[in-house]
Structures are given as structure tokens and as C-alpha cells.
Amino acid sequence: xxxxxxxxxxxxxxxxxxxxxxxxxxxxxxxxxxxxxxxxxxxxxxxxxxxxxxxxxxxxxxxxxxxxxxxxxxxxxxxxxxxxxxxxxxxxxxxxxxxxxxxxx
Amino acid sequence: xxxxxxxxxxxxxxxxxxxxxxxxxxxxxxxxxxxxxxxxxxxxxxxxxxxxxxxxxxxxxxxxxxxxxxxxxxxxxxxxxxxxxxxxxxxxxxxxxxxxxxxxxxxxxxxxxxxxxxxxxxxxxxxxxxxxxxxxxxxxxxxxxxxxxxxxxxxxxxxxxxxxxxxxxxxxxxxxxxxxxxxxxxxxxxxxxxxxxxxxxxxxxxxxxxxxxxxxxxxxxxxxxxxxxxxxxxxxxxxxxxxxxxxxxxxxxxxxxxxxxxxxxxxxxxxxxxxxxxxxxxxxxxxxxxxxxxxxxxxxxxxxxxxxxxxxxxxxxxxxxxxxxxxxxxxxxxxxxxxxxxxxxxxxxxxxxxxxxxxxxxxxxxxxxxxxxxxxxxxxxxxxxxxxxxxxxxxxxxxxxxxxxxxxxxxxxxxxxxxxxxxxxxxxxxxxxxxxxxxxxxxxxxxxxxxxxxxxxxxxxxxxxxxxxxxxxxxxxxxxxxxxxxxxxxxxxxxxxxxx
Numbered sequence: 103x104x105x106x107x108x109x110x111x112x113x114x115x116x117x118x119x120x121x122x123x124x125x126x127x128x129x130x131x132x133x134x135x136x137x138x139x140x141x142x143x144x145x146x147x148x149x150x151x152x153x154x155x156x157x158x159x160x161x162x163x164x165x166x167x168x169x170x171x172x173x174x175x176x177x178x179x180x181x182x183x184x185x186x187x188x189x190x191x192x193x194x195x196x197x198x199x200x201x202x203x204x205x206x207x
Numbered sequence: 208x209x210x211x212x213x214x215x216x217x218x219x220x221x222x223x224x225x226x227x228x229x230x231x232x233x234x235x236x237x238x239x240x241x242x243x244x245x246x247x248x249x250x251x252x253x254x255x256x257x258x259x260x261x262x263x264x265x266x267x268x269x270x271x272x273x274x275x276x277x278x279x280x281x282x283x284x285x286x287x288x289x290x291x292x293x294x295x296x297x298x299x300x301x302x303x304x305x306x307x308x309x310x311x312x313x314x315x316x317x318x319x320x321x322x323x324x325x326x327x328x329x330x331x332x333x334x335x336x337x338x339x340x341x342x343x344x345x346x347x348x349x350x351x352x353x354x355x356x357x358x359x360x361x362x363x364x365x366x367x368x369x370x371x372x373x374x375x376x377x378x379x380x381x382x383x384x385x386x387x388x389x390x391x392x393x394x395x396x397x398x399x400x401x402x403x404x405x406x407x408x409x410x411x412x413x414x415x416x417x418x419x420x421x422x423x424x425x426x427x428x429x430x431x432x433x434x435x436x437x438x439x440x441x442x443x444x445x446x447x448x449x450x451x452x453x454x455x456x457x458x459x460x461x462x463x464x465x466x467x468x469x470x471x472x473x474x475x476x477x478x479x480x481x482x483x484x485x486x487x488x489x490x491x492x493x494x495x496x497x498x499x500x501x502x503x504x505x506x507x508x509x510x511x512x513x514x515x516x517x518x519x520x521x522x523x524x525x526x527x528x529x530x531x532x533x534x535x536x537x538x539x540x541x542x543x544x545x546x547x548x549x550x551x552x553x554x555x556x557x558x559x560x561x562x563x564x565x566x567x568x569x570x571x572x573x574x575x576x577x578x579x580x581x582x583x584x585x586x587x588x589x590x591x592x593x594x595x596x597x598x599x600x601x602x603x604x605x606x607x608x609x610x611x612x613x614x615x616x617x618x619x620x621x622x623x624x625x626x627x628x629x630x631x632x633x634x635x636x637x638x639x640x641x642x643x644x645x646x647x648x649x650x651x652x653x654x655x656x657x658x659x660x661x662x663x664x665x666x667x668x669x670x671x672x673x674x675x676x677x678x679x680x681x682x683x684x685x686x687x688x689x690x691x692x693x694x695x696x697x698x699x700x701x702x703x704x705x706x707x
Contacts, residue, residue: 121499123302160295160317165509172237172274175244177256184254193253194364197304200352 110139223423225457227389228381232374233406234414235278241347241373242269249412253366261371263308268507275373280521282375282405283343285528288323295510299500304365305350315502318344327392330548336388339380348372386453393446398529417449423460434471435460442480452481456488540571557593567604598628605634613692655699669704
């Protein structure tokens, strides 16, 4: 996106809201479309800087290869794990029915 | 089924080529999770192996498990991948109840390895396929959600013990050309990863999970090729399921293409779930924009640089992979490629047993035959591991040696093997208790003289030049004394007849 024409459509904002699981009213959508467009505009100013000779930065800290050993440390007691959950059955967290597959994609 | 999938790269007119790529997740064999010290033990009571980090609680920070990274590098090296000198992690954002942070820590644009291959060769020569590996990356697993429909409750239960377990994701090129090849390749991959100690690859426990992408290339009369829309198949719980699901899906796409003529690009990629009991794939609800994961660099983890020294250490820890071991066994012991394949496919421990046995026996083929006909068969019947098998290589070599020395024949040897197996006694002990003490020379001499005297017809035949007639004497000798050695009886009888 060029800094010359930073723009975000209402549709873009509706999609981002869906992905963020935010239910926005029509008024909020209008309002946020304006606000987010401004933010995109601010950030887009960075595009004016010539970065062709700058190496991409993967992390702001100048640190690498931070590891820990594969050694077991104590887990939490289950009561304390579940205590703050809105709903649980003493063993598991309870959530509205999830159908379909589970596991990392 | 419509046409059978062609094993060839180019389909004949009126048929099609099945194009298959796989995406495999394997759980790494670590004691702890990828970013925290919680144990990864399978089967623990729900939510007993969790801490603030894998629960995604505010303020917790991930720290990379060195062993997980080393195992991932080992796997990638064994798959002939290029290891990136610089790698970083990214957040893959999506909402799901089993993903407490709201994102999975994965790798997006700078995976630690890419561009490898793994070849699968059918030992009977039906196919040989070199399958390209696009990338291997290291990421964390999600938790488990369980929905008990029988209980009739409206809730799902979430167990986060698995959340944060280290996974290697292995993505292949679409290089496989039949469901059979896909299954065979998965077997080879599993064998490799188990050999390397990277993963136990236990599908029942979810340590290995497979998704498959499949479509068809259909040659048209004008020489062009029609490509059907790519379908991703999920929910396959065994390699057999993978093979069945792919065969079903190929046939389904063939029929759909004949009915609709729909080609790749006319519809978004479809996801279908395999229903194993019904033996069909079913379309899954298309989640709108579900693929928009908004990856961005993980700020809580610093990048990793891999040095040449690191790679040298990883290579040293690899050991000989299965493909190399097959070649080595065939060369060192003079056994066939097929025999080497059977032995290697049973795992490193069985190969070690075989090599010890073959070394003691001094003959690979005989050792291999005993391994396949007796040890493996018995092991399959009994269950258990080769390391716990009661007949150790030294005892089996003792039996084989006594057969070679003429103490008794192979069938007697098998009886002794069975008895050693059942009783756990030594070979010498069993030989003595079964009365298989070698028949002494005087007794053998007396027995043979008796037989020669009682069988003038056979004697005449032998004297007439038909030495094979002596076989009749051996049969009678075994009836009178089961312990006699057939070879010795034959030699002794011929000696007596010649001296008449």
C-alpha cells in the first residue's frame, strides 16, 4: 500500500472484525473505518523511507538462540487451572459445542 | 469405482493420473513441551500437564526447547532438506477453544528447513518414487476438544495437556501418483522418523497426523490435460484410511468431472473429511475467510541461527537411515533386497538382533531365513519387542550351529527353538532333556548295519549305481531313532554297502 492513498474500505474493516470475533454495529463500523484508515495512513508513511539497503529485522532484540533444556518442571494443580474458567466440570474446561476437527493446522 | 488410478506419470487416454501431496504432522519425542517445562506424557488426566505458558495466561513467556529444535533439525536432515542458517517463528492467528492464546506459534516465511526429498521403493518393484519435501517447520500443537454426542450435552470439553507439544510439519510436493504409493511413502517416513528417534509416530495417540491434497490430471484427445479442483482430505486415522480415502476421492473426482467438467480454478480449494465406517469423504462446511491467519513475527521468541557445527552434531546423531541400512545389510550379509527390506522395516532393534545372529552364525542367508520364518513369526504371535524375546541371538546361533554340525536336522532344530522359547532353558539343556543327545558313532554304525542287512533290494540298487535309493534307508533309520542325523546315516550306509 502506498502512502499516497492509504485507504481501508468498510468491507475490509468488517472482515477484520469477523476475524477478531468482534460484533460491530453499523455505526461502529463507520466510525472504525475512518479511524483505522487514519492508522493505516500513519503507518504508511514508513513506505516513504528508502529501505532497499536495510536488512529486514526479524526481532528488535539483538539476541539469538535462547533455549532451555528438555527438563520437566511442575505443572499447575488442576483446581487452580480451572478456577478462573467461566465453566468447567472439575476436569475440563466447558465451552459451547465444538464440532469438527481439533489439533494444529 | 471408475477407472483404476494409473501408476504411471502420464495417464492413458480415457483414464487419469492421480496427483497427491501430503501434509504430515509428527509429535517430537521430547520430555517437555515446546515452550514450557510441562510433560508431554500421553494419557494423563485432562488439564494436569499445563502451566501459565501453555494456558496462554497473560505475562507468561515461551522459551524454546533445545531438544525439540535438535530433533526437528535431525528429521529435516534425514529428509535431505536444506537447513536455513537463520530461522524465526510467527504467530498464526485464529480463534478456536483448543487454542488458548488465540494464535499458534508456527513458522511462516522463514521455516528452518526446505527443499528435501524422501524416496520410497516398493521391495517387489511395483513402484519407486522420489517425493519432494517443500518444507519442514517446527510449531506447537493445540489442545484437544471433545464432544460427547451420546451424552446429549450441548458442551464441548477442552483438555489443554496437548497444547504446546512440539510438532514437525512436513509438506510434500504433489509427487505421489497413487493411493498405494501414498501409503507406502507414509510407512517409509514413519520408519525413518522412528529410526531417528524423532517421533514414535503412534497414530492412535495422535503422534502422527496426515492430511492429503489430491486431484486428477485427465488427458484430452487434443493432447491437453484437464485438472480437477484440488481437494484436501482430513480426518484419516490410519495409513490404511489414507489409502482408502485417496482411492475413494480419486474415483469421486473422476465421476464429478465426467458429470460437470469442472476444473481447477473454477472453485476454491475444498476440504473433505474422511468417514471411515462409511468409506466416503464428505464436504466440510466452508469456514469463511478461515485461511486468513494474519501471520506476523512472534515477538516473544528470538530467532535461531544454525551454525555448521550445529549441523555436524545433528548429522552425527542421525545414525544410518532405513534406506542406507537396507543396502548395508544386503551388501554385508549377501541377503536379497527383499529380505533386507523385511528386516529393516521391523526397526533398529530387530536389525541389531539379526546382525548379532548373522555374525555368530557366519552366514547371512541362513540367519535371515531363521529371522523371517521363526523369530518374526513367533514375535508376531506372541507380541512384545525383539529386545524382550526369550531366544537370544547366541542361543539361536547355537541351534543353527548344531544343525550345521549334523547334531540334528532343521525340523528338530525348530522343536528345540520352540522349547527354548517356551521354557527359557538353555539350548544344551533342552537338547539333553528331549533326548536329542547326538547318537554316538557305535550306535549309528550298528543301526546302519542292521538296515543294510534288512534291505537287500535297496543295497542292490545302490550297488547298481542308484545312490538315491539310500533315501529309503534314512526314512527307516529315523523311525527307529528320531535323533539320528540323516546325512550321517546316508554316509554311513553308503560306506557299509561299498565295503560289502
